[in-house]
Amino acid sequence: MEHVFDSKAAPGRRAVLSPMVPEIFRVEKYRKETLDTYTLELKPASGTGEHRFGAGQFNMLYKFGVGEAAISISGDPTSPNPLIHTIRAVGTATKAMAKLKVGDTIGVRGPFGSCWPVEAAKGNDVLIIAGGIGLAPLRPVIYQVLAERRKYGKVFLLYGTRTPEDMLYRAELEKWRARFDMEVHVTVDRASSEWHGNVGVVTTLLKKLVLDPDNTVAMICGPEIMMRFVAMDLIKKEMTLDRIYVSMERNMKCGIGLCGHCQYGPTFICKDGPVYTYDQVIELLARREI
Amino acid sequence: METLEPILAEHPFFKGMPPELLKLLVGCASNVKFEAGDFISREGQEASEFFIIRQGKVALELFSPTHGAITVETLEDGDVTGWSWLLPPYRSHFDARAVDLTRAIRFDGKCMRAKLEEDHNLGYEMLKRFVRIIAERLSATRIQLLDIYGTRV
Amino acid sequence: MLEPVVEIEQQVTFKQEQLQTLFTVLQKRGYQLVGPTIRDGAITYDELNSTADLPVGWTDEQEAGYYRLARRKDAAYFGYVVGPHSWKKFLYPPVLSLWKANLQKGEVIVAPQAAQAPKYALIGVRSCELHAIAIQDKIFLQGEYTDPVYKARRENAFIVAVNCVTTGGTCFCVSMKTGPKATSGFDLALTEVIDGKRHYFVAESGSKQGAEVLAELTKQQVTAEEQQAAKDLMEKAAKKMGRQLDTTGIYELLYRNVECARWEDIAGRCLTCTNCTMVCPTCFCMTVLDTTDLTGQNAERKRHWDSCFTLDFSYIHGGSIRNSPKSRYRQWMTHKLAAWQDQFGTSGCVGCGRCITWCPVGIDITEEARAIRAGDKSDKATKAI
Known part of the structure; x- marks a missing residue:
């Protein structure tokens, strides 16, 4: 399948002697983001080595004695140290990681998977649409685009969460919103009247957006239902499927395409994804329990 | 005297509306302004009007005795408040409150109903516009109901 | 340097007694023999010491949801089809320790487990199984990431294939174009022939190691009759597939x-x-x-x-x-x-x-x-x- 943009180029992919063995990192900073999410800043315990990655890639993080979880990288690809992960405490491993303290160690395998088409999108308008924790894998895109802002057309960020309290990176959102070269819209599904911003699902933000469909690359990350509705609205706005990118999630055990768990139709999400063009997944998304 | 016709014609809600039909509505319309915090309509009260927002922000709210005001949706430039004015018993289902200074065009409900009843071409044009909005809000509400950012879906 | 006595792909025959010699030659070369043996009412793959461990004179009856051992009228070594095991249990172990870690003064020390690479000689690999191994090679050796454990075991393995002259009720290798004759991916390929009082193997080597091992056996040039006998057996087997799968589209x-x-x-x-x-x-x-x-x-x-x-x-x-x-x-x-x-x-x-x-x-x-x-x-x- 030919695509306008190839999301495969993965600069972080390194030759690992044994990709199943975690490298030990140390927690440099721990920040609570929301009630159930937190951000870890990590450095190699050995003190050396850098962890280059491409926007959209993920690592397998290991909590000693508990287990592993696939977590997207949410730091700056142009400045990959420290390694930054924003994690939602939903499973055994991620809940255990929530209890880590500065100085504690954590195992890291990766980076794995495909990247957002940040390089390929140069010269185009960039439309970033995130839902909930979905902003974490898209933050590297924002960093990378802003690092070379002149090389892109308009830049939009649309972000929806359940409530104002669930919003990630509040300070940075404020900063991005204050820029003249970036349009930021946020919305929440529900709020008390103290919230001054928008209330409504993330698709409501799209309604008024004026897009140049032939010159825009859309990158969407959030719950699968949210991505499907957003993509449908983008199609209504005459965007072609090969200009719409989504990041998929499935069970992952190895991260290197050998364990079989993350199969999605003919592909493995850990190596063919997690970032896909919409034409790669539109048929699969229409089917249940694939 | 300058009428509101050019302002209506520019509003996204009336996009594509034949001018001769739009002309029929001007008599029902008036220019209004709400300060931040003003209530535009109140739940259970008579819905004698609807508004198309030119500029500003309006919150649709429900008040819970234990949780205070809960915003279910916000409306902005280009949006329309609602359709309670069209259907008996013509009573609002939500509180609508201006969040920011809001400029809008008010349409008188009784006047509108009479016009739409009289000219079904106009009635159909208007219903098409409201049905689109109802469909959009229904779809958004369904996603909202799913609580997609929770852990259950 | 001496040329190997037997060249690759050249066919020879050896008497059934020589099978034990083959086992011994492989053992002397450091191989742990693994192959068919009867356990728990089935022909399973396990470690073999001698030809006595083989399911001599036994066959298997198979249907959907049905497997029974049965006595053969002859003393064939390989007169069965396939059992519940496959060779992946040796090349891709069912349980494998990847690494161990321990806490030393609060620090996590990770110790990767050394990839153990036993030297297995796989005895009695069927053609369909050779194809299965080739498929797993693609998965574990030819992708972006490789499995070092599989790789080491695979490179060490010596494969003795046995052509199928018996077919099972659930076999359909003909449909999948994977048998019954072994065509590649082996060091040695044997066809077991029992013809009246004669019990012998038609053998060919598929690699240099195979040829070297074969050279150590007492053998004869294959005759046209013997070749034909082996061919007939396989053709007969191919016609008796218990199942068919139409793979068109x-x-x-x-x-x-x-x-x-x-x-x-x-x-x-x-x-x-x-x-x-x-x-x-x-x-x-x-x-x-x-x-x-x-x-x-x-x-x-x-x-x-x-x-x-x-x-x-x-x-x-x-x-x-x-x-x-x-x-x-x-x-x-x-x-x-x-x-x-x-x-x-x-x-x-x-x-x-x-x-x-x-x-x-x-x-x-x-x-x-x-x-x-x-x-x-x-x-x-x-x-x-």
């Missing part, structure tokens, strides 16, 4: 029938017991298991074979993706016969019939494929005539 057929009614029908029978995936010689899915000891100081990660038939397999926070048995059988069969081609450029099925035999309710992949084809409403053009 099977890739499109399955992708097109993601939502056909047959899946629901299968789900009414499937127990999601995982047997089919465990006995399949190509199924490669695995999971990892993290454990700690009671002190909490020592942790270990093990790799285990896994199956797409479990609920856990597709679990992500919130629930399992493939919640219904229907979706899990569909995943397995569609993967095997269609997605495998996208992923590895080959079918994932070699027609060995194990999944049919060892299914406790006798679900038959060939029958299911036939039913899906019969119910296929779209694109009649790609249907087989």
Whole structure:
């Protein structure tokens, strides 16, 4: 399948002697983001080595004695140290990681998977649409685009969460919103009247957006239902499927395409994804329990 | 005297509306302004009007005795408040409150109903516009109901 | 340097007694012999010491959900088809420690487990199994990441193939073009011939090592009659396949029938017991298991074979993706016969019939494929005539 943009180029992919063995990192900073999410800043315990990655890639993080979880990288690809992960405490491993303290160690395998088409999108308008924790894998895109802002057309960020309290990176959102070269819209599904911003699902933000469909690359990350509705609205706005990118999630055990768990139709999400063009997944998304 | 016709014609809600039909509505319309915090309509009260927002922000709210005001949706430039004015018993289902200074065009409900009843071409044009909005809000509400950012879906 | 006495691909014959010599030669070369032996009422693959461990004079009767050992009238060493085991248990161990870690003054020290590489001589590998090994080679050796454990074991292995002259009730290698004759991927290939009072093997080598090993046996030039006898046996076997699978357009057929009614029908029978995936010689899915000891100081990660038939397999926070048995059988069969081609450029099925035999309710992949084809409403053009 030919695509306008190839999301495969993965600069972080390194030759690992044994990709199943975690490298030990140390927690440099721990920040609570929301009630159930937190951000870890990590450095190699050995003190050396850098962890280059491409926007959209993920690592397998290991909590000693508990287990592993696939977590997207949410730091700056142009400045990959420290390694930054924003994690939602939903499973055994991620809940255990929530209890880590500065100085504690954590195992890291990766980076794995495909990247957002940040390089390929140069010269185009960039439309970033995130839902909930979905902003974490898209933050590297924002960093990378802003690092070379002149090389892109308009830049939009649309972000929806359940409530104002669930919003990630509040300070940075404020900063991005204050820029003249970036349009930021946020919305929440529900709020008390103290919230001054928008209330409504993330698709409501799209309604008024004026897009140049032939010159825009859309990158969407959030719950699968949210991505499907957003993509449908983008199609209504005459965007072609090969200009719409989504990041998929499935069970992952190895991260290197050998364990079989993350199969999605003919592909493995850990190596063919997690970032896909919409034409790669539109048929699969229409089917249940694939 | 300058009428509101050019302002209506520019509003996204009336996009594509034949001018001769739009002309029929001007008599029902008036220019209004709400300060931040003003209530535009109140739940259970008579819905004698609807508004198309030119500029500003309006919150649709429900008040819970234990949780205070809960915003279910916000409306902005280009949006329309609602359709309670069209259907008996013509009573609002939500509180609508201006969040920011809001400029809008008010349409008188009784006047509108009479016009739409009289000219079904106009009635159909208007219903098409409201049905689109109802469909959009229904779809958004369904996603909202799913609580997609929770852990259950 | 002396040329090997036997050249690659040259055919020779040796008497049945020489089989023990072959075993001894391989043992002397440092190989642990593994192959067929009777255990728990089945012909399983296990360590062999001598030809006495082989299932001499035994055969297996197989049907959907049915397997029984039976006595043969002769003393054939390899007069059976395939059992519940496959060679993947040696090349891709069912449980493997990946690494151990311990806490030393609060610091985690990770110790990768050295890839143990036993030197196995696989005795009695069937043609379908050679194809299964070739398929697993593609998965573990030819992708972006390779499996070092598989690689080491594979490179060390000496493969003695045995051509099939007996076929089972659930075999369909002819449909999958994977047998019954071994054509590549072996060091030695044998055809066992019992012709009246004569009991001998027609042998050919497929590698330099194979030729060297063969050179150490007492052997004769093959005669035209002997060659013909071996050929006849294999041709007869090919005609007696217990099952057939029409592979015409099977890739499109399955992708097109993601939502056909047959899946629901299968789900009414499937127990999601995982047997089919465990006995399949190509199924490669695995999971990892993290454990700690009671002190909490020592942790270990093990790799285990896994199956797409479990609920856990597709679990992500919130629930399992493939919640219904229907979706899990569909995943397995569609993967095997269609997605495998996208992923590895080959079918994932070699027609060995194990999944049919060892299914406790006798679900038959060939029958299911036939039913899906019969119910296929779209694109009649790609249907087989």
